[in-house]
Amino acid sequence: MKLRRPFRLFRIWDVLLILVLLVLVGLTIYFALAPRDGAFAEIYVDGKLYKRVSLSNDTTIQLEHLTVEVANGKVRVIDADCPDKICEKRGTIGKVGQSVVCLPNRVVVKITGKSEVEAIS
Amino acid sequence: MRKLAAICMLIVLVVCLAACAPAERTARGFSMGSEYYVNYTSSADLDAEIADLLSSIEESFSVKVDGSLTARINAASKDEVISLTSEETQLLSDVFELSKMTDGAFNPAILPLVKLWGFDPPYEMNGKVPPMEESIQVAKELSSMSLFDLNTSLNSIVKSRSNAALDLGAAIKGYAANRVADFLLQEKGVSEALVYLGGTIAAVGRSYEIGVTPPRDSDESYAFRFTLEEGRTCATSGDYERFYIYNNTRYHHILDANTGYPAASGVISATVVHSNGLIADALATAVVVLGAEKGAALLEKCGATGAIVTSEKRIVTCNLTVTVKDKSYEIA
Incomplete structure (x- = not known):
């Protein structure tokens, strides 16, 4: 008589598979919810993201028709x-949600980050 | 071996599902003299279709595009019958109705005055000087809706003065935002989206938290915020968008056709919420012209909600709950 394998x-392999899935789920949640x-400052040219820079580093970004200056968090x-x-007349911006728009050159500079609002009317 | 194969297949499946799952996307660009962006959740990339829809609306209705509805009307001479498509007739009929409902505070025939004051593009405000009183009176006569006769059964419009002109700029962004929202929701089955077109915002599929631009210099990015319910569109008009200062007086772009001068109603910003973007946009302009009291009554009459900011930085709310961010503003 053949011995049945115990149930x-x-x-x-199941354990391994579950582990892999758990890691995947964990990573997804981490990247979805991790506080940024x-x-x-996000610079868009013609609707395309050209550059994203942290406001904590002073820098200047030279574009074809204008220059974006980041200094002291603004x-x-x-x-x-x-x-x-x-x-230019818009002056300095530094609050999340604010933006500078140059219509003739189709450039938008936008401050992104955590905010209580999703858009500004 | 079979187990290994099964695991590989499972991983492939997971990756595929992740790729097909609806992703958060943003379409960006410029249309109707404004920045636009559309945040939407969809498995398909609809950026190009959104851009095409907006440019077709711009080509149909922008005063600056040859052959557009307004360009044809404005180029026509006195008593010339201008034939319209049924879509054009419908839009004009809505616009004329709104003008009537607002007692002309929303006046799409105001282009002659706008041009005289120099508030038409390219918005160069440096060294601007207010026009002469006599020219204001002449332009005022020309800036009247009574010079236009819309025939909705014949799909045509006639004007009684050659120089009379229409500009739908004060309402077209609301109309366009709604068209994009409808396109996403009805034609593409997009579950949620925020459509932003030059400050006019449509909420699709869920509610969104919206901030309102501080009408005067502020350290905050918004003066107050409110919840824009699903299926609604909001628009904000104010005296801070395009203006110049001459002899310590602020001359802004929202003109009152009854006086021929920039509106001096004591309202510096008006945010209006309605399910119809065209109405929200037109009413926002009208409230700045009418003032807080008449404006609030108008919103009530039109089934709209909103928040009106007066020059004393008081916020008059009309069936809208707002949370103040910039403490120099207070709820009236």
């Missing part, structure tokens, strides 16, 4: 070649 709920501290547009210079 076991988990076998080694600190604000960033951002402004300088040296714009557009006729109306509305982007």
